Amino acid sequence: MTQRNVVSWTAMIAGCSQNGQENDAIELYMQMLQSGVMPDQFTFGSIIKACFGVGSVGLGRQHANVIKSEHGSYLMHRLL
Secondary structure, eight states: OOSOOHHHHHHHHHHHHHTTOHHHHHHHHHHHHHTTOOOOHHHHHHHHHHHHHTTOHHHHHHHHHHHHHHHHHHHHHHHO
């Protein structure tokens, strides 16, 4: 990607997550965070799906708790 922002990162993460490439989605998410791009509600939805897809319920719950604490419970209910 020549121009990386939350939209482009999330598109890649969602594409992997929706096509059975959950490990790739998680790896892209980690790269996104390392690059300094902050996730949004759409990113969180995709990464939680990927975490549960690989059986990492603990990691999915960690992200859910981050969403709840940083963005309020309204967003949490919309994602679940």
